[in-house]
Amino acid sequence: MNRAMEISKIGEKEAVAYLVTIVIAKVFLTYPAVLVGYVANAAWAVVALSGLMTLFFMYFVVKLVVSFPGKSFPQICEKILGPYLGSFVALLPFLGWLIEESLLMRNFSESMLIVALPETTLSIVMLCFVGACVVAVYLGIESIARASYISFPFTLVAILAITLLSFNAWKPQYLFPLFGKGLFPIVRAGVIRSSDFLELITIYLMPFLFYPYQVRKVGLKAVMVSIVIFLLVVITYTMSFPFPVSQEPYLPLYMMAKGVYLGHFFQRIEAIFLIFWVFAGLLLLSGGFYALCIILSQVLKLPDYKPLILPLAIITFALAFAPPSLPDAVYLSNYGLREWAWFVFYGIPIFLLIVARLRGIDGKNEFTKKEN
Template identity: 50%
Template sequence: MGIINQVKIGQAEAIALLVTVMSTKLFLTYPLIIVSHGGSAAWQIVIISGLVTLVFFWLILKYIERFPDRSFPETAEYISGPYFGGLLVMLLLLPWLFELTMTFRRFGEMIVIIALPETSIGLIMLIFFCGAGLAAYLGLSTIARACHLVFPFTLGAALLIVAFSYSNWDTDWLFPIFGNGPWITIKEGVIQSSAFYELSFIYALPLVFYAHQIKKIGYTSIIVTTVILTTMVLAYLLVFPAVVGEEPYLPLYNMARSVYLGRFIQRIEAIFLLFWVISGYLWVSVGVYGLCHILKDWLKLPDHRPLILPALIIIFALAFIPQSLPDAVLTVQEYFYEIGFIAIFGLPPLLLLLAVLLGKGGKNNVEK
């Protein structure tokens, strides 16, 4: 297709990008959701869901290897015809849009709670919208480089919270060891693998990566993310007992609030806001970019940029549908996290299955 030459991002940047977007949810409700499901065994849920995601990724990899040179909409339409293929693309896009909208909203709420309690959320989200839109406009290589550049700092800030809260640690909170019961832990571990759903970026936009690096990018980023998430959830559990840990909207914020390093250094949570906001921006810009890019591939447009503004306006409008913060959180928790992983991780295996059944792709594709 006569498209502006495809932007590619290198391995380190790709890993930084994926890890950033997958672990940004830490700053939002993720630890809360995990702890509310797993109790004192929440950290096991994270590990299990990481392992489950690795399995999913193995399937995704098989799919990508079969269709190395095609974008997702192309593959979907190639395998299952334009109509069913279109349906599949919608199946990818709608959860993406949904999560984007909700996260957008939750970031807005986060800023209202942490920093600007009396500012209208509309304004905050408008500014968010401008920043993220600009980044999406500048393109993926800029975003990926920003991720690569910012990642050490965000990670450092998160680890700093862990280190600072050391004096509040109590290993007792990790018991009972099986939390709400091993079965619940395993079940939730599988379900909560939808927390890794940003991994769908890999198969939705396979062409932005160098094909032979995808394997390493995927596995590394899943493992790194699992380690980060586990560390943070573990630290959170060490500071707050599971019963209390289920309560706050922003667990890491509460952790940062509880830091007391003497009379001079306390209540330093606002400093961490700097890093959280920047990773929020990165998350949203990656989401918007991905959304527009898939749409571009689907509609066979030459450039994604004209789609950004309309997409942002739609997201902006949708983000205000939930009436309140608990709505925005609980909706996500109930609908998205419960079924999201099927919709998102189910697509590549489905396509793979269809392709095998119909005998498309694979070797004959390569020969061609």
């Protein structure tokens, strides 16, 4: 069996913390403002709806993983679709994620420039991100997952602090009109934005990480916790900034943090939160980076993923510079990619399951012997 698959598994709590961290890391970027852009004040409804959609898709993701225990994603693809089509399908999420990863890297680096380092060259910041990611991927997913487990409470506290400390800016009236731009946009955005939970496809991209009997619980918990955090952020955000204003900023949470005013001593503390942003960002980036390396190594049937780290890092780094400007990067990431990504990424497991059913392939029988 593949060497990469001998990696130890991560327990339930770490898995949930890891998945939630990589999902919610985007609240530090443009995410809340993007939602507001779709439906104005009803952003919370989009979160709820897209969360429900994700739960629906998650059913198939988990089903795919559970019905082919002990197999990697490319192996599942190849088993169901044959070697050529299988490899092609297995490379689809890889390519999509490669682009998203580079866009995320660009966005996170640019956010550092906005928040703290206005006169630093972008490439230096990005080099730091890439460097830290490379180190993290070398150390392995176990360490990344553990780090997210340790940093999760801190990230959570940081988000809570930003959202709750801005209480003097809250005006519940800003939540009205309750249905924003109307029901149809909400439903449309709710479906499209289920790709905001896209990072959860880690579950089927790297199924070997999880204990099979925990996958269902892990997926469910991760979605639920992410929904709660998204809701918290989006609701407090729309309460602090009225509609046309709330779709403006690049970094909504930064704007909220900037508005914190607790007397003479406690103002403009946004830089402190930067530590947690960087942590969440690095975890997301290195986790995604690891996924890239693993999938590619499995598709290419390499015994080890480590030789791929450096080339992929360079590719990501180069791709990150592709968007000519920050607005372009934000647009590509939030509208260009994510609007269709849900269809492809959640569609793959459904497609695989259907084909497997049609061809009568059952992954379990073969592997029951090996399990025990």
